[in-house]
Amino acid sequence: MSRNDGDGEEDSPKPDDKSTASISSAAHEETTQVNALNGGLEPGNFLHIDHKPRLLLMGLKRSGKSSISNVVFRKMAPHETLFLETTTTIRKEAMHSFMDFQVWDLPGQIDYLDPEFDAESIFGGVGAMIWVLDAIDNYMEPVSRLTETILHLQHSYPDIKYSVFIHKVDSLTEDFRDDTMRDVRQRITDDLYDAGLENPPITYYGTSIYDHSIFEAFSKVMQGLVPQLPTFEALLNTVSASCKFEKAYLFDVYSKVYIASDTTPIDMKAYELCADLIDIIVDMSEVYGWDRGKDQQETDPSKAVASQSAESFVSNIKGYHLYLKEINRSAL
Amino acid sequence: MNNLKKPQKKKVLLMGKSGSGKSSMRSIIFSNYVAKDVRRLGATIDVEHSTVKFLGSLILNLWDCGGQDAFTETYLTSQKSQTFSDVGVLIYVFDVESRSFEGSNPRDLLTYTAVVSALAEYSPSAHVFALVHKMDLVQNVFRDQVIQDRTLAIQEYSGVFGKRLKVYGTTIWDQSLYKAWGDIVKSLVPNLHIIDGYLHDLAKETSAEEIILFERATFLTVTNVTSELGECNPYSDRQERLSNVIKTFKHSLSKYTHSSTASHPFTEIAIKAPRFNLILARLTNNTYVLVILPPGDLEIELSRFNIMAAKDRFVELDIMGWAARDTEKLEGKSNGRIKDGR
Incomplete structure (x- = not known):
């Protein structure tokens, strides 16, 4: 044991x-x-004795957060995620391999940057944040929301690692997929650079629940926390x-x-x-x-x-x- | 071996209203499509003939009949004798969402009656299977009720086939499709009792809880033997579930090896679990056998030998099939000529 x-x-x-x-x-x-x-x-596992490392799934509403967590953690068939309702409360999924992970699926419609919001209860002890970004939608808004969030959290929680899942790429053609990913990356890097943050700790993945790319991306994120x-x-x-x-x-x-x-x-x-x-x-x-x-x-x-x-x-x-x-x- | 029946060429008619999913299910079962690929299929024009080899020896002469009204009309009039003679199996597909199924003008059922009475005229010994398709569109809790209602309605319109008729609820999204097609194909396999006997022997030798014989290309169940203990298994839909699961794995194997899905994807899968041992091994050219054994390292090794030993007898059955197949080929050619002349 x-x-x-x-x-x-x-x-x-x-x-x-x-x-x-x-x-x-x-x-x-x-x-x-x-x-x-x-x-x-x-x-050797002295890092996380006090709390479970937490992984946040964030993004605008309808970007696919709940679909991801259902497919990865609840073995839901991808085509069934069509019927998922909008998430209204924080949903927590646990993974018990080698360390207790908690994956929190946050509803997209709440403004977490509101000063009245108890940020510590959500962002305290977060190891990594996954920002889900809908690749087939207009991504200007999520990009600016993400940079806002990162800049906001940067001071209080400098250890959080960020991953951007450019999601639903299955519906893009190969060329267009690469263009989109490059463009998203460029915009985020530029925005953060303008705000004075150089070399932010962000990795980018193109994901889809219809193939293994989502599992691959999750694996990489998890490995960063092990x-x-x-x-x-x-x-x-x-x-x-x-x-x-x-x-x-x-x-x-x-x-x-x-x-x-x-x-x-x-x-x-x-x-x-x-x-x-x-x-x-x-x-x-x-x-x-x-x-x-x-x-x-x-x-x-x-x-x-x-x-x-x-x-x-x-x-x-x-x-x-x-x-x-x-x-x-x-x-x- | 003298009592081996020569495999016959069976005509399988696949009929039903346009858009009910006939070609989709055919593609999944026999052409290794995955469920989400069927949207690439277009409408079937007239009749699409295909010959499907099942167990190597059994040739299914599959007639996928386009379901648009104009085509159905010709099947029932000018092409009546061509279409309905020598039929082994009629598979009639109903769309569960169809609006013309019941009510004052049950067009689906009336067309069905016309088809069945034509069949009664030319091939009275045929088997009839009715598939109520697209069941995934019905909510889970209502499915049983829907099937019950439809079964009664369909039986009422089935004429002389009413008693022998079998009705299945199917969807391409789960194993129900394999359940229905497994039963359909079973009704066509020659020498089933001999294969059954061999399997019983094998089960006795290996003290297996369950043995299932799968056809190689489709992974449909050919036959199975279940011990008393095995009968207690709470999952009664396990055969078709396994068909579905293994076929999915076969797809991913072929993606990995870049080979055609129809070739032999693997020699053996063995699983040693705390409560059971499982061997899924290639038995003959056309079959895989799945053996469920009690747990323990010894059991799995011993039954591996037993399967090897049993192979020869099954191969013998298979070879008879292959020899017969060559003659079938010739017949097939002459048939083709008639078709062209039409």
Whole structure:
């Protein structure tokens, strides 16, 4: 249950995996769950003992914030997000991998810069902010709102990392998508520069809920908040090197966000494949993971995949193999 | 092996009102479309003939009949004998949102009656399946009620087929489509009882909880064997769910490998979970087998051997099919000529 156990197990697939050692390549996923709040923190995790790091989803109304959080954290099918109502209260989603993340989905219609607003309750302890920007709408207003927000928060909370999701890019053509992203970036940088803020800590992602880009972008944002990232990367490098894996990922099963990967270049397609494998395993575990009465385990389908160390192997995808091993799971 | 029936060429008629979703479902099941791609499809003009290989040996001669009134008129008059003779299966698609289904002028049902009586005249032994399509447009809580009502109405208008008729609620957005088509195709597979017998043997040898045989290209269920324990599974829709899930995975595999989705995407998927073991392995050229086993490392290795051992018997069935297929091809050619002459 402690963090050290989790890391230790990470090496354990190696001996099991002799049969795959000669394989030209294997993608290796590890699933992770940890109960970080209840004293299960390793010494290295000293940064966030006091509070859960928080991730804010902000943006104008109808930019797609709730759709994103539903697709990523509630496994909603993308086409179903059409029916979502406007968000009126702050919605909180939690992720328990290695550290307790909280993702807050903030309603877009509230002016958070109002001095009467209790800013500390929302922005205190925020690790990162994701600004969702509708790429197919006029983006002048959101850009100016974002720069206002950043400038406003800059003094009180200088540690917040900003990410801009240029969202709904699936409906733009390839060329137009690049132009839009460049233009948005340019405008934000210029505006902030004019206001005296140079090199703001902002990263930009083009996202869509209809493909894996949203998971990819979320992964990157999360990784910026994981203090153990270098350790994970080093461990995964060791595993891949000794097992001749082409690529190894450390996944959070429920959100399909990857917390770390080895340091070889990211292959988006491999990531998508791994995410889809997790999907199929979760689905099958739900169908066949029912309680057969032999044990007293809970029948909650969402826990079916995670009750004991699960593993999966897909062989011979054009000479490639795919291996998944569950590392640890939440005791929640 | 002498009691093997030679596979026949079956004519499958796909009919229904224009825009009801006939071509969409055909594309998803047989042409590896994903649900959101079907909006690229245009209206079907006249009849689109396609031959679909199922299990390698079974040739489905699929007639996707354009549903506009003018076409329907010709099927029922000048082309009546051509259209309705030698039919194995009629699949009639109703649009659940159609405004002309019930009421004083139930045009959908009247057309259906005309089609069914033409079928009764030329192919009285055919199976009839009615699909109430686009169920995703009906709110979840009303779905059962809607299906019940429609079933009664359709049965009333089905004439001699009323008793044998099967009605399904379907949508391309979930597994219900696989449920309906799985049953449709099952009614056409020759030698099903022999395959069944083999599966039973395999189940006994492997102490499996459930074995499902999938067709390779469509991942529709061909047949399945379930043990007593397996029957207790609370998910009764699991077969079609699996079809759906595996097919989605197949799509992403083919995206990764850049190969045609119809080729063999993988040799085996194994999942070891705390409560079960699962093997989905390629059995013959045309089938994948899914075996659910009790948990434990030993079980999974042992049944891997058992599956290997069983392979030969299934391949034998398959090869019979392949041999028969060659003769089918010749027949297919002559048929084509008749079609051109029309």
